[in-house]
Amino acid sequence: MNKYSEEELFEELQRVSEEHCDGDSPTVEDMKRNGNISYGTFINRFGSWNKALKFCNLKVNDYGRGNKIEKEDIINDIKKLSKELNKCPTSIEYKNNGNFSIVTVRKKLGSWWEALSKAGFSEYDGKDSSQPQNSRTNNEYISEFERVGEKINKVPTQKDIKLHSKYSLSSYKYNFKSWKEIIEKSKFSLKNSRNGIEISNEEALDELKKTVSKIGINNSTRDIMSECKFSRTLYARKFGTINKALLEIGYEPLVRRDNPGKEQLIKDIKGIYRCYCDKDETPGQKIYHKKAKYSRNWVRNEFGSWNNAVEKAGFEANEKIKSGWSALKGEDHPLWKGGVNRVKYYGASWCERRENVRKRDGNNCRVCGVNSKEKYNLKPDVHHITPVRYWNVEEEHQQMNHSRNLISLCKACHKPLEGKFKGRNHKEFEKLAKDYLNIECGESQEVKESLFDY
Numbered sequence: 001m002n003k004y005s006e007e008e009l010f011e012e013l014q015r016v017s018e019e020h021c022d023g024d025s026p027t028v029e030d031m032k033r034n035g036n037i038s039y040g041t042f043i044n045r046f047g048s049w050n051k052a053l054k055f056c057n058l059k060v061n062d063y064g065r066g067n068k069i070e071k072e073d074i075i076n077d078i079k080k081l082s083k084e085l086n087k088c089p090t091s092i093e094y095k096n097n098g099n100f101s102i103v104t105v106r107k108k109l110g111s112w113w114e115a116l117s118k119a120g121f122s123e124y125d126g127k128d129s130s131q132p133q134n135s136r137t138n139n140e141y142i143s144e145f146e147r148v149g150e151k152i153n154k155v156p157t158q159k160d161i162k163l164h165s166k167y168s169l170s171s172y173k174y175n176f177k178s179w180k181e182i183i184e185k186s187k188f189s190l191k192n193s194r195n196g197i198e199i200s201n202e203e204a205l206d207e208l209k210k211t212v213s214k215i216g217i218n219n220s221t222r223d224i225m226s227e228c229k230f231s232r233t234l235y236a237r238k239f240g241t242i243n244k245a246l247l248e249i250g251y252e253p254l255v256r257r258d259n260p261g262k263e264q265l266i267k268d269i270k271g272i273y274r275c276y277c278d279k280d281e282t283p284g285q286k287i288y289h290k291k292a293k294y295s296r297n298w299v300r301n302e303f304g305s306w307n308n309a310v311e312k313a314g315f316e317a318n319e320k321i322k323s324g325w326s327a328l329k330g331e332d333h334p335l336w337k338g339g340v341n342r343v344k345y346y347g348a349s350w351c352e353r354r355e356n357v358r359k360r361d362g363n364n365c366r367v368c369g370v371n372s373k374e375k376y377n378l379k380p381d382v383h384h385i386t387p388v389r390y391w392n393v394e395e396e397h398q399q400m401n402h403s404r405n406l407i408s409l410c411k412a413c414h415k416p417l418e419g420k421f422k423g424r425n426h427k428e429f430e431k432l433a434k435d436y437l438n439i440e441c442g443e444s445q446e447v448k449e450s451l452f453d454y
Helices: 007-019 028-034 039-046 049-055 071-085 091-097 102-109 110-120 139-152 158-164 170-175 179-186 201-216 222-225 234-238 242-248 261-276 285-291 296-305 306-312 350-360 372-376 393-400 411-417 425-436
Strands: 381-384 408-410
Touching: 007 028, 007 039, 007 049, 028 039, 028 350, 071 091, 071 102, 071 110, 091 102, 091 234, 091 261, 102 110, 102 285, 102 411, 110 139, 110 170, 139 158, 139 170, 158 170, 158 201, 201 234, 201 242, 222 242, 234 242, 261 306, 285 296, 296 306, 350 381, 381 411, 408 425, 411 425
Parallel strands: none
Antiparallel strands: 381 408
8 A cells, every 4th residue: 555645646746846946847865855755656656767757847957867867967067057156166055055966977078087087176376265075186095095005006996995094985086987986096907907906926925825824724714814915816826826835835725614514504504404404304505505504505416406406305306397398399389489498308318427527538538639628728528439319218228327338529530430339348449439539549459349238
């Protein structure tokens, strides 16, 4: 139920117009300062501020749309306000009394001081009563920015400016389009900052060594960097990662905790069920992500999917996911738009076995030796030596996806070897494939002429 009727909204808008805007259309700022009803109520009820004005038979303010505002309109508005105040307006005074927002001024004219300059206030001798309350030039801000940078020995962040600068952070933002512009105009230009702001590798490593000696290597990188006077970004630019920097000073790198394993993850899922789920409810990924010790990514990596994991833990899988759109392939999918159905199902064991084979082969093509991961940032194909068409996938996927029937191949080798040397294990297939493609083997191998058993 709406708190205010349309008649009440109409009367309130008319009141603000007559009492505070001389009968003109109120702006959002006018309603913020003088209205008894939030401007958000009007926008929610009518869709936009201009639609609210139309409803009340008031003239639509085209200035509400930034693309219709001309630079000359802003300059004239600043001049008009300066005559009313009998001095050059400050940014705060303009924010409270001008027709445009400070953000609009900066977008159209670059900065507040550039807007003042174009309005005729650029030449001030220091005695004129029209001096703005904050008459500092951009060069003064840049000098102060550089002083702070020298003090803390790095490119200042906005937090550093708040802590160490004698000028406020908002005054920097009013005078420059972005933080990037401030850095580019200072001696800490982006070009130089990528090289570590004149901090040598030796200085950076000495500081890291002092920090580690002080708090210990067993702390997290976050704790180490919170005590270090140089930023994580500086070490990343110079050494690649914090761990590589630690290696440089003789410490073993900090490693992620060990994989918890399937048993521990199943215990975690059961623990989440006992603490946070109803009697007949299957633990979900969201509650696991919020409450569990380990990441849900561990679970998916270990079991292939969340449904596989909860089934292993003794719960029923989510049927909406299991039998929903994600389970439909090709022409059966509601978004199917024609084409060739290339989707193949290799059984429940496929995803886990495929990754195990890639690890076994080091992401290398076993025939030509190319590492697709390093060369093209692509994982190699995993090829079924005895093809899928020879198997009953539902009943025999464990044998079909056995590591002896799988081998890693790059795409260039995969295509000509499709369907070749059926029944061989992966070692026999490798030798025969190299001979077939005239690729030299490292050493001669005897090839057995018998099929392998599972």
